[in-house]
Amino acid sequence: MKLQELLLSLRFQKITVGVNPEVTSLEMDSRKVKAGTVFICIKGYTVDGHDFAEQAVNQGAVAIIAERPLSVSVPVIIVPDTKRAMAKLACHYYDNPTEKLHLIGVTGTNGKTTVTHLIEKVMQDAKRKTGLIGTMYTKVGAKQYETKNTTPESLPLQQLFKEMLAEQVDTVMMEVSSHALHLGRVRGCDFDVAVFTNLTPDHLDYHESMEAYLYAKGLLFAQLGNTFTDKVAVLNGDDPASIEFSRLTTVDVVTYGVKGKADVMATNIRITPSGTTFDIDAFGERESISLQLIGMFSVYNALAATAASLVSNVKLKDIKKSLEQVKGVPGRFEAVDEGQDFTVIVDYAHTADSLENVLKTVKDFATHRIFAIVGCGGDRDRTKRPVMAKIASDYADRAIFTSDNPRSEDPKKIIQDMVAGVRKGQFEVILDRKQAIKQTIKEAAKGDIIVIAGKGHETYQIIGDTTNHFDDREVAREGILERSDFNDSLLNK
Numbered sequence: 001m002k003l004q005e006l007l008l009s010l011r012f013q014k015i016t017v018g019v020n021p022e023v024t025s026l027e028m029d030s031r032k033v034k035a036g037t038v039f040i041c042i043k044g045y046t047v048d049g050h051d052f053a054e055q056a057v058n059q060g061a062v063a064i065i066a067e068r069p070l071s072v073s074v075p076v077i078i079v080p081d082t083k084r085a086m087a088k089l090a091c092h093y094y095d096n097p098t099e100k101l102h103l104i105g106v107t108g109t110n111g112k113t114t115v116t117h118l119i120e121k122v123m124q125d126a127k128r129k130t131g132l133i134g135t136m137y138t139k140v141g142a143k144q145y146e147t148k149n150t151t152p153e154s155l156p157l158q159q160l161f162k163e164m165l166a167e168q169v170d171t172v173m174m175e176v177s178s179h180a181l182h183l184g185r186v187r188g189c190d191f192d193v194a195v196f197t198n199l200t201p202d203h204l205d206y207h208e209s210m211e212a213y214l215y216a217k218g219l220l221f222a223q224l225g226n227t228f229t230d231k232v233a234v235l236n237g238d239d240p241a242s243i244e245f246s247r248l249t250t251v252d253v254v255t256y257g258v259k260g261k262a263d264v265m266a267t268n269i270r271i272t273p274s275g276t277t278f279d280i281d282a283f284g285e286r287e288s289i290s291l292q293l294i295g296m297f298s299v300y301n302a303l304a305a306t307a308a309s310l311v312s313n314v315k316l317k318d319i320k321k322s323l324e325q326v327k328g329v330p331g332r333f334e335a336v337d338e339g340q341d342f343t344v345i346v347d348y349a350h351t352a353d354s355l356e357n358v359l360k361t362v363k364d365f366a367t368h369r370i371f372a373i374v375g376c377g378g379d380r381d382r383t384k385r386p387v388m389a390k391i392a393s394d395y396a397d398r399a400i401f402t403s404d405n406p407r408s409e410d411p412k413k414i415i416q417d418m419v420a421g422v423r424k425g426q427f428e429v430i431l432d433r434k435q436a437i438k439q440t441i442k443e444a445a446k447g448d449i450i451v452i453a454g455k456g457h458e459t460y461q462i463i464g465d466t467t468n469h470f471d472d473r474e475v476a477r478e479g480i481l482e483r484s485d486f487n488d489s490l491l492n493k
Helices: 003-009 049-058 082-093 112-125 154-166 178-182 210-222 241-248 296-310 316-325 352-365 384-395 411-419 433-443 472-482 484-492
Strands: 025-027 037-040 063-066 076-078 102-107 130-133 138-140 143-145 171-175 193-196 232-236 252-257 264-272 275-282 285-291 343-347 370-374 398-401 427-429 449-453 460-463 466-469
Touching: 003 082, 025 082, 037 049, 037 082, 049 063, 063 082, 082 154, 102 112, 102 210, 102 296, 112 130, 112 171, 112 296, 112 316, 130 154, 138 154, 178 210, 193 210, 193 241, 193 296, 210 241, 232 241, 232 296, 252 296, 264 296, 264 352, 275 296, 275 316, 285 296, 285 316, 296 316, 296 352, 343 352, 343 472, 352 370, 352 384, 352 449, 370 384, 370 433, 384 398, 384 411, 384 427, 398 411, 398 433, 411 427, 433 449, 433 472, 449 472
Parallel strands: 025 037, 037 063, 063 076, 102 171, 102 193, 130 171, 193 232, 232 252, 252 264, 343 449, 370 398, 370 449, 398 427
Antiparallel strands: 130 138, 138 143, 264 275, 275 285, 460 466
């Protein structure tokens, strides 16, 4: 594509460029610039792309998109907002790839990862070729990549969609975070189905109020369009936020729930330590489902996935078959089982609501003591720390407070924020996370349940500016195998 053709996407701006070179790529990272690149200067939290414009030119950039004049030897196209311009340029350059994909976006405080994985399973069984973008990784067909943000910036996102089309992907499931919506990362994404899981306090360090947080989530539904198209908003009818989201969208709304009347409903719910059974009623059809997943939150996740799959033209009986085959999602209520006589569960629960859901579920089937190992991330919402600590101490027989990803904060100060929500004697502090996990496992008796919350699938721990390898599941496994009684039992077999 020629430069002047690319710039046609920036409407209502007077842009005069005397040259018209061939554009071979768009980049927001100066390290990736090569001959023929148009470099877009983005202001980040710690770095400003404008400072790297000269480096980009030296590496072969043929034009710069910026918010201020720059002294470089190639054309500088000045725009009011480079992030907004980047989304438009990316969509134009990659020929609006999401218009050719069936794109399902899932937003909400909790459940996004599980819901996208459940939908992925249904779609794959329905012979769709799938892509997935989320917290744990990005998938393009059979390929899998690491992910930096739950939802990438608009430019790499459109590049990704273009790659998916090249790999014959037709259906994409994407986690859509409130940050991504508020920062405009999904501008230009043509969603076909938007799914809402739930809204509970989180990210208030960024959004500052629940009203602002709700508004950010609501952007996904408002952006579905203002015409009566075949697009669909799938809303949790049991969450009050859905009332506002239904007002924000013009497209058809399909609700799911347990408590009140909904289009997709679960009844006769039975939760056991080995799984969850219930009936699904949807648009005049009924199926009985036996999930290998545990807990009421799993019922809601399954309903959300069912509704999204139904409106994507998959039959209820086929959805049932797919959901029943799912054994779990990494780091989500994941058991670490080495044959020990107590239970260890690793879960990503890092909000008050998700932690309460996990511990409530455990309490329903626990016959002995419950241990809860809980930490809170540094440089993140401080308001949830005392709440999470109180939930841990309320539901567990023993609450152990430890480090999560402290980042630039002093771990001791994070713990101080947590213990402000509990009385003395209701908890103990073991600052070192590895020690907390191994010591708790060492003290566990037959029938006890240990919940290790906060990091789930993560394989790292961020302390200061250093990212160290750390996997709760690996540490738990080590702790189990180090127990002398466990090793004795193996020898006696």
